Amino acid sequence: MLDVHAWTWRHGNEPTDLVLETHAISEELAPNEILIANKVIGINPVDWKFIAQAEKVWKPGHIPGVDGMGVVIAAGRDVHLRIGTRVAYHQNLYHAGSYATHIKIAAHMVMPVPDGLSDTAAAAFPCPTLTAWQSVMKVPDATNKDVLVTGAGGSVGSLVAQLALQKGWRVWVTAGEQHREKLLSRGVTEVVDYHQENWRDLLLEKLQGRKFYAAFDTISGQHAASLAGLLGLNGHLVCIQDRIEQPPLPAFTTAISYHEEALASIHQHGTVLDWMELTTAGAELMDQIKNNRLAIPTLEVVPFEQLPNALKDLKAAVRTRKYVVQVD
DSSP states (O other), X not given: OEXXXXXXXXXXXXXXXXXXXXXXXXXXXXXXEEEEEEEEEEOOHHHHHHHXXXXXXXXXXXXXXXXXXXXXXXXXXTOOOOTTOEEXXXXXTTSSOXXXXXXXXXXXXXEEOOTTSOHHHHHHSXXXXXXXXXXXXXXXXXXXXXXXXXXXTSHHHHHHHHHHHHTTOEEEEEOOGGGHHHHHHTTOSEEEOTTSTTHHHHHHHHHTTOOEEEEEEOSOHHHHHTTGGGEEXXXXXXXXXXXXXXXXXXXXXXXXXXXXXXXXXXXXXXXXHXXXXXXXXXXXXXXXXXXXXXXXXXXXXXXXXXXXXXXXXXXXXXXXXXXXXXXX
């Protein structure tokens, strides 16, 4: 048996209700499993959102966390990864998670970390970057198009904007004024401050008669629905946070397509080919981050003992930084 130190949910619905416990886990592995010694843990909004409804989704004793990076220290008989390989992963929300010193996980779910990419960047990578990639991939390639990204000052929105630029689209974004210069320096066409009540009208005026080919919304299903009128004929509305329950436009008008984004769905509904596509894309995206072709948010590293407090700050939106947790 291996003693694993883990931040554990027993009761309560706040990040600070997590308790640090020691779990004894078997070192016996399934044929396709690996055992990882975590080095850095990524924390994400989905973590506190699940804690907020934990009684409905977990049993007491559950270890939260989906993102992490570590070193393979043991492997099942069918696994071809070498011991000592650095890997990043995105874990199933319903399985023992990353808020621990060690984790067991299926080998097909991990992505080798390229040499030259830091442990902290690798841990921060999976959830926001793969979400952004999936969102952009839902929209067909097209030339001479304008697209909108809302909440581009945030982690996912910033990545969506960058990946949309790589598609050759003219990218318009909403963000707070403090993000304006950074976003413009990356090639964004225009940054509109969402605090302005008439920001939608300002965008339409600047488009000079054009309409958006696609809109990527990182706010909510209701907010995404409010963007439908900005889209042109056969446009695409991608709802990254929440979903659109009812079509916001009358039938047979602009005939837009609605897309929902749910990275975690791959754990319940993905095939082997889906996982191959995701992890292959993940390897390419990590390489882009390593080579400074894709920028991730500023990272704030906190010690393992401070994980609940960092998650509390993330929930309260105290800072716009991305937190990662160093495992001793």
